[in-house]
Amino acid sequence: MLKYDEEVLPTKWYNVVPDLPEPLPPPLSRAQDGSSIELLNRIIPREILRQEFSFNRYENIPEEVRDLYRLVGRPTPLIRANRLEEFLGYRGKIFLKYEGATVTGSHKINTAIPQAYYASRESVTGVATETGAGQWGTATTLAAALTGLHSKVFMVRVSYDQKPLRKTVMALYGGEVVASPSVETKFGRKMLQKDPRSTGSLGIAISEAVEYALDHDMKYMVGSVMNSVLSHQSIIGQETMKQLEITGEEPEAMIGCVGGGSNFGGFVFPFISNGKIEMIASTASEVPKFSRGKYDYDAMDTAGILPYVKMYSLGSDFIPPPIYSGGLRYHGAAPSLSILVKSGRISSQEVEEKEVLAALEIFARSTGIVAAPESGHAIASAIRYAKDHRHDPKTVVLNVSGHGNFDLSIYGGRAR
Numbered sequence: 040m041l042k043y044d045e046e047v048l049p050t051k052w053y054n055v056v057p058d059l060p061e062p063l064p065p066p067l068s069r070a071q072d073g074s075s076i077e078l079l080n081r082i083i084p085r086e087i088l089r090q091e092f093s094f095n096r097y098e099n100i101p102e103e104v105r106d107l108y109r110l111v112g113r114p115t116p117l118i119r120a121n122r123l124e125e126f127l128g129y130r131g132k133i134f135l136k137y138e139g140a141t142v143t144g145s146h147k148i149n150t151a152i153p154q155a156y157y158a159s160r161e162s163v164t165g166v167a168t169e170t171g172a173g174q175w176g177t178a179t180t181l182a183a184a185l186t187g188l189h190s191k192v193f194m195v196r197v198s199y200d201q202k203p204l205r206k207t208v209m210a211l212y213g214g215e216v217v218a219s220p221s222v223e224t225k226f227g228r229k230m231l232q233k234d235p236r237s238t239g240s241l242g243i244a245i246s247e248a249v250e251y252a253l254d255h256d257m258k259y260m261v262g263s264v265m266n267s268v269l270s271h272q273s274i275i276g277q278e279t280m281k282q283l284e285i286t287g288e289e290p291e292a293m294i295g296c297v298g299g300g301s302n303f304g305g306f307v308f309p310f311i312s313n314g315k316i317e318m319i320a321s322t323a324s325e326v327p328k329f330s331r332g333k334y335d336y337d338a339m340d341t342a343g344i345l346p347y348v349k350m351y352s353l354g355s356d357f358i359p360p361p362i363y364s365g366g367l368r369y370h371g372a373a374p375s376l377s378i379l380v381k382s383g384r385i386s387s388q389e390v391e392e393k394e395v396l397a398a399l400e401i402f403a404r405s406t407g408i409v410a411a412p413e414s415g416h417a418i419a420s421a422i423r424y425a426k427d428h429r430h431d432p433k434t435v436v437l438n439v440s441g442h443g444n445f446d447l448s449i450y451g452g453r454a455r
């Protein structure tokens with residue numbers, strides 16, 4: 040391995056819990072008997088559960104996992120977007136951390152690998168999960184293939200129809216993909232009975248995947264929200280820190296998009312103790328979880344099978360409009376991130392799809408990167424930031440969580 044890569048690739052995951060301004064409220068079981076907490080023991084690998092409730096600031100990354108990180112393209116590049124700066128007439132600096140450079144095309148592989156790795160060390164028949172945009176499903180199927188596991192993916196119907204090529208990639212990696220709601224689970228059948236034309240939601244797909252994992256002796260792979268997932272994603276922020284250090288740069292603002300909060304948390308949390316850095320979480324206006332959501336205990340999935348967690352949420356029965364950014368349609372935001380937004384340490388911003396499309400176009404023409412629509416929210420917020428700071432230039436670091444090579448239908452005739 041190149042010396043630079045070896046220096047940049049982290050050896051530990053960072054856990055923000057000990058550095059939060061208030062204790063993280065524990066997950067609660069909806070039933071008095073604690074059954075949904077007990078359920079976690081059945082569907083989540085033991086080591087992942089230990090990490091989930093850990094107060095250690097750092098956890099060692101096993102060397103096998105680091106090897107797989109290298110295999111899928113880590114460390115990912117940090118790039119100075121000087122053409123974008125020029126285009127915007129911005130006198131500050133814009134850097135982008137490009138998670139789309141991993142072989143699956145997004146940050147999701149960063150947690151899929153350790154989850155599949157720890158699952159493969161227990162006696163399981165495979166792993167099951169849900170996917171919105173398809174990025175998480177793709178990461179899961181590859182991580183399963185690399186660790187010798189079978190994988191089953193419930194893909195939100197609206198994305199299943201909008202992004203057929205994602206299914207092809209998942210199948211190529213050996214995954215089995217069905218549209219959710221599906222007839223393969225009790226909960227899916229119930230949802231279809233209520234609305235046979237349901238476009239689905241991440242909450243419904245999670246419920247299906249959990250039920251399926253339980254019935255088939257599989258482990259359930261968690262794409263976002265949980266603390267262990269955000270810790271795994273901390274490799275994004277740690278790499279960024281090292282790369283900035285090597286180039287002698289000090290970040291003043293960090294911007295990322297938020298679905299469940301994993302790429303954003305992973306990107307900014309390692310910098311949380313640096314009070315001088317402004318942190319901006321960009322969400323979809325169509326899913327206004329921070330401005331209209333309630334900070335309270337809510338279910339992570341629509342059926343309420345998983346434990347309740349305290350977070351900003353629009354309600355687990357929230358069915359979002361079918362925006363292209365499937366990955367931002369989730370009803371809540373990770374508990375740790377929610378605390379930091381509530382405390383004011385992290386600010387949030389909403390962006391409409393129209394502004395996102397315009398930002399993606401500018402970004403493509405000035406960097407060459409066709410970014411994922413989810414990442415387009417972060418890009419749009421960065422462009423706003425540059426405009427707002429025209430006379431007060433800062434060093435901005437932007438996380439581009441994935442590429443949009445499978446999302447080209449979003450442009451349907453727009454690109455001239």
Ligand SMILES: Cc1ncc(COP(=O)(O)O)c(C=O)c1O
Nearest residue numbers: 174263298299300301302366441
């Ligand atoms: C490319 C991309 N970015 C962002 C997200 C949002 O998820 P999270 O907030 O957990 O990073 C997703 C989710 O599927 C995604 O695919």
